[in-house]
Structure formats: structure tokens, C-alpha cells
Amino acid sequence: MGRRPAQPLPQLLLFADPLERAGLTSWLEAADTSADPDGWGGCRVVVDSGELQGAPQLVLWCLGSLPEPQALDAESRRLLERWYPAPLLLLLPSKHPYGSDVLLQLPAQGLIEQADAETLRQAVTTLLAGGRVLAIAATRRGGDEPGPSVPMGLGQWLLLSGLQQIDAELRLCLRLLDPPPVDLLPLLLLQGRVRELRLARRLLLWLWGPVSLAWSQPLDGPDGAPDAPAPGPGVAITMRQRTAEGLWEALRGRLTAAAAAGPSNNSGQLLALDGLHASRRSDLLLGLLEQFHRLRQRLLQDDPRGEQLERLWRELQPELRQQALRHMAGSYVQLPMEGRLCPVAETLLHRSSLDADDLELPDPAAMLSPLLQARPLLVDGRLVAPDEPQAVLYLELLLSNWLVRSAELISAEVLAACAEWPELRRYLLRPELLATRNLERLRNQLNAQQRWTSWFERPIHLYESRRPLYRLGDGAIDCVDLTEPRDAELRQLGWVQQAVTLALEARDALGPQLRSLLKRLGDLLVVLLTQVLGRAIGLVGRGIVQGMGRSLNR
Template identity: 55%
Template sequence: MSPQLLLFAEPLVASGLLRLLAEHFDDLETVDDPSLLKGAPTLVLWRPAAGTTGESLRRETLLLRERWRPAPLLVLLPPGHGVAASTLLELSAHGLLEAPSPEELLEAIRTLRAGGRVLQLQTGAALRPEGEAPQPLGLGQHLLVSGLEQIEATRALCQRLLDPPPSQPLQRWALEGRLRELACARQLLLLLWGPLSLAWELPESGAPASASASVTPGPGAESRGGILTLQQRNAAGIWQAVRQRLEAAIATGLENRSGQLLAIEGLHPERCRDLLLALLDQLESLRGQLAADAEGADALLERWLACQPQLREQALRAMASPYVQLPRQGMLEPVSRTLIASSDLTVIDPELPDLQPMLATLVLAQPLLVDGQLVPADELRAVLHLERLVANWLVRTAELLAADVLACCGSWPELRRYLLRSDLLATRNLERLRNQLNAQQRWGDLFERPIAIYESRRQLLCVDSGRIGAVNLLEPRDGELQRLGPLQQLVTLALETRDAVAPQLRQLVQSLGNLVVVLLTEVVGRAIGLVGRGIVQGMGRRTGRP
């Protein structure tokens, strides 16, 4: 008896799918009626009708999973379904395809039959569900949203005028200055009207939607196109899926859309790509070592931290090439050895989240906490969240190494042509970039980081579609709050004071406004009315005299 595929779809769609599957799968019988089954189906394929709401999708998917367990469920979404991406990721389906091509559908069926998982969402998957009313905005949110929309529109216009750069230097400098002015205006808006997590809570038509209730993405965070395929549902298969997506994003070149200056922007594009890929290779090697040792989850973090200096050393050596030598003060010196000797390979980025959950999932395939729920490691939501964590570690580690490379290039001019962008060959440009990075770090340590800790926010730097974006993850950071320095605690105290005084101040202003209204209407208004009446009566008596 050949395995059977159970198909649920509208009659017209079902007839086309039956012909397609019959042409390409000789060893698979497709039926569209449960009464024709000769046992348990090998795979269940459901193509919901157009206009199906997110709640109906969630309910029907759960019912199909329970009814035909243990057969995997593949859901085909029609184009323009209007269901939010966060809702789609919560569906309990083994495969989810949005408007797939025949080749993609056939490959997904082969993957599911082999025990894997498949996810494919188009860029515009995060549309508002039909019938869902927009949330009302307060005054502060409205001012923040409208200001951010104007800033983003002006910034996009300046970017278009700079691509290609104008031939007139004065015009180019004016546009670049305008971009810096817009960035400062954005920071001022966020400082005045609320936390950074409000920055992209825009209406669906004007900004990306949130991928989950606890994650607030920046620009481009929802454009997670492409296919996520798990060939195996163990730790090795999960890592291979994450690595393939990150490699594909890095290979096309990365554009900084994180809203902050990055040290890796100073590297030559090829050196930047080599550094990120080398870190990925070293991460894979270290993951294999941790998996081979078969230690418990508690020992993973200790082993990980002990191997970090060697991992960074190997990544620097692979990026700079161990055989390249350049002249320095009249003598040839190996580039990789000099970089490693002048770099601090033990420094830790304080903005890195706890790495224990990421390591436990990568090595032991343990469940991952996503949006307050413990999700199995092979679930699509868990894999996407794990990809964010790995990308954040990747970019932040590359930032630490790139900062050391910039410092080494400052004292070794011949190294700039090999590792840095062409515009950083000039000493003035290189030192200006380093000063800007140092100033940004000091400002972040003194003000932005205490505010983020007090608001329980952690910024993740993610790699997606050739861009580096920022995602704000909400998690408790009370321990870090207690370890802040005196000046940083003053910043959090100022925020707490503002939160405590703002309601009373708002009520006081409202009371003063009501008092002014009463004075103007009841006292000044009546007095003006009496004066006018007296003038009119006096004019009447004067005109009535003979």
C-alpha cells in the first residue's frame, strides 16, 4: 500500500493540486476525501480559502493537527491573505508556505516527508487582519509617530539624492549634514516622548509590524522573506538552517540600518564579509566541540567563555590571512599576528543577553523561551528567535574586533589600504570615525544604557535581507540595574522622577487651564459686557437729546 496525502482545499484549487502531485510523486497517492484513506495519511495538506481570519487559521490548524496526528501538516496560504506574521508564526503547523511556486511546494513536501520543517513568508505578510481596528494613540505617541514619519520621509529623500552622490561637494556635504540633523532630531523625539520601544509602533500602513508581543523591531525587521527549511529537527539541523540564512544575508553585503554608527562600517566590504563568515565558521567549530563533549547545560556557558579568546583569534587570522605581510617602519610584519597581539580578545559586550538559552538550543536542542512561552527548538518561532540571538552575537563580536582593527590601523598607515575603506586612508577621516565611535560609546554607557536597563529593553542587532537592523527585546534587567554606577543611577532616578511628577504636573496644568477659562468667561467676559452695555446706553441718551 502506497503512502497517502490528504488534501483539503476548494474544488478548483484541489483539482490543480491533484494533477500537480500526481505528475511528480509516483510513490504518493493524493486523496481529497478522508473516506478514501486506507489508513493514516503520510501528510496533510490544507489550503484555506481566501478571507480566512487569523483566529480561524489558528483553530483549524490545531484541529487538523489533533485529528491526523502524527502526520505533519502543511498549510498553503493564498496571496493577500491579510494575516499578521506574528499570528502565522504561532500556527501549530509543520510547514507554512505563502503563495508558493510549484517547485517550492514540491520541495516542501519532500522535506516534510523526510521529517523536516518549512517556512516561507513573503515580505508583506504582516498586514492588519481584516476587521481589526487600529489602536488609538495618545498625545505623546501621536507626536512621536508623526515626527518619526516626517523624519523618515525626509531621510529617504536625502538618501535618494545621495545615490549616486552629487558631483558638487557643497551639495553632498549639505545632504550629509541634513542626515545627521535628522538622526539627532529622531533621538530628541525619543528622549522627549517616550521609550525607544515606541519608536516603530506605527500604523500598519506606515511602518513594519511587530513580530511578537515582546519584540519591537526597527525598520526592515519584518521583511524576513525567503525559505526557512529544517532538514533535520535536531540541534545539527537547526544550526544548519540558521547558518544558511545568515550566510545568504551576509554574502549580498550588509547595509547599516540599526540607527547607530558601527565599527564594521569602516572595514573594506570584503574584509567585513570575511570577518563575519570567519566568526560563523568558528561558531560552528565550537558548537561541534561542545556537542561532542556531551556536557550538561550548566557547563556550556563556562566552556563557551573560556573558548572566546581563541575563537576571536582564529577569526582575526582568517580575516587578515595568515600569510599576508606589509611594510611597517621599513620592515615586513605579518598582519594577522600584529592584529592579534594588539587586540583585547577577552573584552565582553555588556549588551549581550544571557547566552545560556542560545547555547542550550544550539548544542542540546533544548526549548527556547519566546514571548514568555517555552517553545520546542524545532518550532519555527524558536528557530527565528534563535537566528536573532546568533546574529546579535555575530555582529557585536565583529564590532569588538573591528574596533581593535581601526585602532591598529591608526598606528600602521600601510594597513589601511588592505583592511579599510578607501575614504579612510586619510588620517583625518580615520580619526574622526574613531572619535565618533568613542563618543557614541560614552554617550551610550552614561545615558542610553541606563535608560534601556530601567525600561527592561535590550537591543539586538540582527542580520536580514542584506541589512543590519535593530530589534528591542523586552526582558527583566533588575540585576544590571543594581550594578549601575552613581552617575548612571542618577539618570534612572531622573526618569523615575519624571514618571512620578508627570501626572501631578499634568493635573496642575489642566487645573490652571480651567481656572483661566473661568476667569476669561465669568469675570473678564462679563466685565467687558457691562462696559459695552454702558457705552451703548450712553450713546443712546446722547443721540436722543433735541
């Protein structure tokens, strides 16, 4: 039998400085398979377009000199148009002035920061197979140059000064609580001081703070001074295929890694999910993710559209939560209850009510349509393809929000069941919640927070067109706000919630007039003190001096 002819190597057109060209060529050219454990097949690297044999399969641009963001975007588009349909891979140095918002909007199919040989070869393989690669480290959003200082009035200066003092004192108390004092009295005093400072900050922002400051995070600079913009989280996305299946696999891999890490709570709110043991918390999130995968397969087979898709999604939510709860509890685990062994999963399902609707969940069509039909979606006012980095991160935010909120609903039912089944606490809850007092305190705090959110915070969110979303990533659960119209939900509020929105509207309407009135009263008081009272005091003093002078002359 004759030997098969060797397949031609893919052509790669390289744009790089002469010093970097040799190193990149040695990484990308064909290597000895016996010396390379990864079995890299290699590429034919071309540095001059005149040496190309046909069209290149990939264009690689290693940035030596860093252009302006507008010039980088324009040049990337010219390269894509010139060498279409070849994908474009950009290589960035470790120190560059571009913010993550600029990098995510570039039209390149691949973007790697500070690449090594293995990362570069994997990226080239993925791009040649029709996928996408994005790997950027933590960068400052919007660049590192400070913006022009905006003059502030006396009220803004007093507000920021008060916030800085509160934050500095709060950081000092938190530093003294890490590690916590051994004696009980100092521990209680410090914890009470922390609660007092947080309530004082919220009250100050509620009374005087603008909307942009009222729900922001505390200042983190030393001595209460505001820091430079905090670095955004690094992003690493690899899509093997630019289809709905490839998009789901990329999202599933990222969320699986985040859920398996046992995320902590950085949302600023008390979560029922915090009451679960760390391993059970991860099992619950992973179970929900697996159930979503199975639900997606079912929806792909049925292929519902429009209102039918939304109706089927809502009908299947209780079953999905039940299966996730069974996955977390274990199908064959039995624990004693009232002198006899009972199956944990079946008992929990019998005692739990998992068919409640979460009113804070956004429209599921925005999340399901790209994952089922690979439809474009609207992100920041732009209609982008679902395989774009911005669309992937937006879909990850929607999916992680659904995961956390579904896990929160299941966790609340688990806490209620543990209150009546003490033997279940050692199996599902944290060691701190074994005591009945601690468990009941947590449940009471969760109920009070839920009532406060329903009566006051949710009407404020609706009136300001904000939707809080939970984001799962970087080993923690944090909360971000999504701005979208919510007028239909606003009209469905009860009279208590509508009274809250009317109070906000009255504050917005009367606030400028009240500030103007106070300013005019202040100006009038200044005139009275300087022109009337000051002159009167001056005349009295002059009379006293003249009287003393006459007595001395005598």
C-alpha cells in the same frame, strides 16, 4: 538475478477544491524519470480517506476558502490528531488575510505560500524525511484591517503633528541628497539640516514622547502621515531533521546567506563594522560563523551543563575571536610596515585585545541549550520546541546578535590598528577611510557614541527592561528590542548611571502631577480670561457705547 520488487509509493491524503485537486495530483503523482530532471519518485495521491491502504504518510491541505485564524488553527490540530503521526502540509494562496504572527503559530509541520511544482515536491520530500518546511512571503503583521481609532488629547496631537512635520522635512532633505549635490556649500547645508532635524526629533521625543514612541522609527507616510502597518519580511525555513543538528544546519544556512550578501547598516547607530571593506565585512561574519560551528562541535564532545557550559563559553570567546580575525586578515598575507614586511594576521593579534566582555549580550544558555541538547525555549511567554518556526527565528535573532557584536568588537580593534599602520587601510578598510582625517573622525564618533551609550542609554535600557539585539538578515543589520528583566544588572550600575535612572523615576513620578497642575492652571487662566477680564472688557465697551449714544442724542 531477479529484479528487486518496486518499493510502494508513499500515500498522500489530499484535501483541496475540485479545481485545484487535478493540478496538485499531476504534480505529485509518479512522473517519467526521463522527462523529469529532478528524478521525482512520485506519491500515491488519495482524495478520499476510504481509498487509503493503511495510514497516510502525509496530509496535504490546500486552502480554497480561507477560514478565520482561530478556525484554521483548530482544524489543523484536528487533522494532526486524526491522522497522527502523519505530518501536515498547508498550501496558502498568494493573497490571504493572515499575518505572519498567525502563520508562525500554526501547528503544521509544513507551510508554503503560492507553491509551484518544484517547491511542492521538495517540501513533500523533506516532510517525508522527518523535517520541517516554512516558506511565506512578506505579510502584514496582524492583518490588514485598521484598528479602531483612539481619541488623543491636545498634547498627543501636538507631538504627532511635530513628528510628522520633522519627518516630512527630513525625507525632503534626504531626497535632495540622493544623489548628493556637486557643489560643496549645498551639500554641507543639507547635511547640517539633516543632523538638526534628527536631533530635534530625538529632543522632542525625549521631552514629551511616551516610551512606545520614544524609540520607534520615523513615520514613513507621504507628507508625514503615518502609513498602514509595514509588511513583515518573508520567511523561508527548511529543516532536514527535527534535531539539534538539523536546527543548526538550518540556522547556519540562513545566516551564511545573510553574511555573504554584505549586509548594510540599518540599525540607526554608527558601527565600527561599517569601516571595513564590504568583502572583509562578509569574511569576518563568515569566519565568526565558522568558528561558532567548531565551538559547537567541541561543546558537543565535552557535553558541559549549567554553569560549566556558561563558564566554558566565556573562556573560549577570546580564542574564537582571534581565529575569526585571522580568517578575515588571511594567514599568509604580508604588508610593509616601517620598511619591512610583517604578517597581517599575527601583527593584528599581537596589537589587539579581544578578551573584553560585552555587557549587552544575553545569557548564552538560551542560545546554546537548544543548539546542543535540542531543549525547548521560552518565546513570547510560551514554551515551544526548538524546531517550531517561532523558536527558529528567535534563535536566529540571538545568534545574529552575537555575530554582529563580536564582529563589532573585532572591527574596533582593526580600526585602532589601521590608525597606526597606514598600509593596512587599503587592504581592510573602505576607500573613504584611507584619509587619516576621516579615519580619526570615525573613531572619535565611535568613542563618543560608546560613552553616551554607557552613561545614558544603557541605564535607560536596564530601567525599562529592554535589551537591544542586532538582527542579521535581508541584506541589512537592524536593531530590535527584547523585553526581559534586568534588575541584577541595574543594581550594579555606577553612580552616574544610577542618577539617570533616578531622573527617569522622578519624571515618571512627577509627570502626572505636573500635567495635572498645568491643566488646572490652564483652567484657571480660561476662567480669568472669560469670566473676569472678558466681563470687564464688556462693561468698558458698554460704557463707551452708552457715552457715544448720549453725545449723538444731544
